[in-house]
Amino acid sequence: MIRPIHNVILANERDVVNARQRARSIAASLGFDHHEQIRIATAVSEIARNAFRYARAGVVAFNIDLHRQMFLVSVTDQGTGIPHLDTVMSGSYRSATGMGMGILGTKRLMDEFSIETNRSGTSVHFGKALPRLATVVDDLQLKKVVAELARQHPATPIDELQVQNRELLKTLNELNERKEELLHINEELQDTNRGVVALYAELDERADYLRRASELKSSFLSNMSHEFRTPLNSMLALTRMLLDRMDGELTSEQDQQIRFIQRSAKELAEMVDDLLDLAKVEAGKLEVKAKSFDVADLFGALRGMLKPLLAESSLNLVFEPAHELPALFTDEQKVSQVLRNFISNAIKFTPRGEVRVTAQLKNQCIEFAVADTGVGISPSDQRIIFEEFGQVENSMQRRVKGTGLGLPLSRKLAELLGGSVTVQSEVGSGSTFFFEVPLVYSGAAPPAENALPVLDPDKKLVLIVEDNRETSFVYSRYLATAGFQTHAVTSVDDAKAFIVQMRPAAVILDLLLHAETSWNFLRELKGASNPIPVLVMSVTDEQHKIYGLGADAFLLKPFQPEAMIAQVVKLTSEAERPRILMIDDNEVSRYLLREHISPTLYEVFEARDGREGLKLALDLKPAIIFLDFYMPDLNGLEVLKELRASAELKNTPVVLHSTKVLEEDELKFFRENTIAIFSKQSLTLPDSAARIRELMDTLAQHTRTDA
Incomplete structure (x- = not known):
């Protein structure tokens, strides 16, 4: 939908002036502000003057693209061409008759620019997007612009010089006004900065104090871990040797005493582990490794893991079926740790009856429940059990010792995963601990991002498998400028699910994702009967393995955008393969x-x-x-x-x-x-x-x- 507005034939110097005047006039009619009018007029003047100076003739064509709302200008001549165009575009060319900056300057002033040159002549095409706040230009509006242009008389060089002088004076006045405004703002900023600097100095002092305290705490816990674990591991190893009768038989009394020592050492080791986990959560250093898993598989693993705790008990440990529940995408190890704490506590404080573990779907979350028929917890004590080292005094507590850290750690782990922990209990009637966790860990893969894109049939689709959202965004922006459409996922499972529903023209694959590697996925992609082109972009420089698994191209991070676009264009090209x-x-x-x-x-x-x-x-x-x-x-x-x-x-x-x-x-x-x-x-x-x-x-x- 490109419509012509006006043409200027370049036969003499006056025509160059006329082209500049026409450019400014058309820009004003199309709603460009004063500064944009000057930029457009300057760009047209520079290219028109080049055409007349070097080719002695040419044509300036003013057009408008109604569909894209773009003001377009073309300057063509039939000269001998530009033999040093690359040097000119790089900015290193110096003309014998000038600075040689007209072409490069025009490119910087305009939104679009292209140039074609050969021995038969040169064509320069450039354009400026119409102002967004201006009225949308249609055929009716365009007729008014053309009619207004027809009423204007061509300007003489003196007239144009006077106009340029007025523009220059106006610009200088605006610059002086802005200079005064900047001086005033700078004075205010200096006053504000003095207060901000004083405030930051105080904040830095407090932050430094907290940082030192945190470092001392971390150092203490690290040293404690080493100092405690070394003798504890020795105690556990020595008691195991004695109980295995490696140095001879033991009396029944000695056997019982050594077992007491072994049990105490295990309890201390568990307390050290829980303390370190708590410290990591508080310091924000505990990493969440999200992946997809089924609740039924988790229950199966817990059943086998906790079975030894029932060896000397008449309790029944029941896991209700969970095959109909959707898969979870979160940290399986941490979910398992919370449930292990709940179940082991239930077994400890339930002398008879059963411990029942269930799971149900609730508001895009899975709610786990561990119910027992034990001694129960009074309402006043239900707050204490979630405090560090908090323990409830009762007859069972005196018989079964604990660290008092399991439940506080469980609550912090649940909050880390975006969930919560609650309890319902009554003395003498047992307790039920609830653990609610979102189906998808919010820091890994929000469901909204996995929605299928609305495809543009005129653009090729590139699937980006990258766990870093900023990196995916950068890839998408560069590929969009090259005419591609993209869809980004953060895990191999999401990529597989997407490919089942939509076939991309190419895949950009990172090898080291958040909680997994994608080597096997690369092997699957290239082993298919109809393989998809794959560009691997990774910090892992294992080219022999990357190409050995069938990758079509490889770029090492950090990357050059031009190189990435070139590889994607090559992989998605519909031209005949060599x-x-x-x-x-x-x-x-x-x-x-x-x-x-x-x-x-x-x-x-x-x-x-x-x-x-x-x-x-x-x-x-x-x-x-x-x-x-x-x-x-x-x-x-x-x-x-x-x-x-x-x-x-x-x-x-x-x-x-x-x-x-x-x-x-x-x-x-x-x-x-x-x-x-x-x-x-x-x-x-x-x-x-x-x-x-x-x-x-x-x-x-x-x-x-x-x-």
């Missing part, structure tokens, strides 16, 4: 080599002997030929001579792929014929896939250079 021809009589060798060549980048053909290879080469015109040396009928040397004698195939890159150890004269012959050598023994090396990728990229580059 053809690779393998001429080898050994089926195993052909299979191994094929496994190292990306099927999404190349189309691979096989020939079982030299004659079949020559026929296929003439029919297919391959981009690269892999050639074995030892073959029946025609060997590799004879096939190569036939290839080089063919006018159609003499320049085709050839790679000698053989087990033969070449003699000096053979090496000389292959070098003279520019033959690359990649021995079959190289396929056994760990980085063989990366080596083949590098070889083929080099050959492809040479082919493009020769063309």
Whole structure:
């Protein structure tokens, strides 16, 4: 929907002035403010003056794109072109008749800019988006702009100079006013800064005090861990040796005493572990490793883990079925730790009856409940049990000792996962502890982000598998500017679920996700019957393993946006894939080599002997030929001579792929014929896939250079 507005033919210097005046007038009619009018007029003047100065003639065309609401300008000439355009665009060119900054300056002033030049002339196209607050320009509005332009008379150089002088004076006045405003604001800021500096100094002092206190606490706990665990581990090991009768038999009294010592050592070890976990939660250093798991599987693991606690008890431990519940995406180890604390406490303080563990779906959360038929807890004591080292005095408490840290730690772990812990109990009637945890851990994968995107049929879809949201956002923004649409997920499970419903044109994959690695996912993607192109972007520089698992491209973080866009464009290109021809009589060798060549980048053909290879080469015109040396009928040397004698195939890159150890004269012959050598023994090396990728990229580059 591009509509013409006005054309100016550049026949003399006055026409350059007229083009500037027309540009400013049209910009004013389209609603641009004073400063934007000057920028547009300056850009048109610079490019028009270049066209007249170097080509002696040209045409300035003013247009508008109604669909995009964009003011467009084209300046074309039929001169000899710009031989040093790259130097000009880099900003390093210095013209003999000026600074050589007109083209580059115009690019900076405008929203869109492109230039095409050859020996037949130069075309410069640039545009400026219409102001958002202005009235939307349609055909009716455009007619008014054209009519108003027709009523105006072309300006003389003197008239235009006077206009420019007025614009300059107005700009200078505005600058002086802003300078005075800045001076006033700076004075106010200086006064404010003095107060802020004093406040920050006090805050820094307090923060430093808290930091030192936190460091002292962490240092104490770390030292305590080492100092306590070393003798405790020794005590546990020694008591185990004695109880195993390694130094002879024990009396029944000695056996009982040693078991008391062993039990006390275990209780102390548990207390040290709980203290350290509490300190980590308070310091914010306890990491949440979210992953997907089923409640039924969790119950199965807990049943086997806690079974030894029932060895000397008549209690029944019942886990109700949980097969109908949706999967949880959170930290399985921490959920298990909370439930273990609840269940072990229930077993300790329930002399008879049962302990029942249930789970149900409740408001996008899973609510676990551990109910017992034990002694119960009075309402006044229900607050104490969640305080560190808080314990309730009763007959069971005197018989069964605990650390008083399990329940406080459980509450903090639940809050860390975004959940909560509550209790309902009555003395003599048992207790029920509830643990409610969200289906999806909020810090890992909000469900809203996993909603399927609304696809634009004109844009290719790229799936980004990256656990860092900022990195995914950067990828998406750069790819959007290149004409792609994206969808980001943070885990392998989400990526698999997405691919089942939508097939992306390519996948950008990070290898080290938050709670998992994606090596197996890469292997699955490339092992499928219809593989999806994969660009691996990671801090892990294991190219031999990355390419060995079938990745089509690899970039090391931190990355260059241009490199990422170029790789995605290459992987999603609908152009015909370059053809690779393998001429080898050994089926195993052909299979191994094929496994190292990306099927999404190349189309691979096989020939079982030299004659079949020559026929296929003439029919297919391959981009690269892999050639074995030892073959029946025609060997590799004879096939190569036939290839080089063919006018159609003499320049085709050839790679000698053989087990033969070449003699000096053979090496000389292959070098003279520019033959690359990649021995079959190289396929056994760990980085063989990366080596083949590098070889083929080099050959492809040479082919493009020769063309």
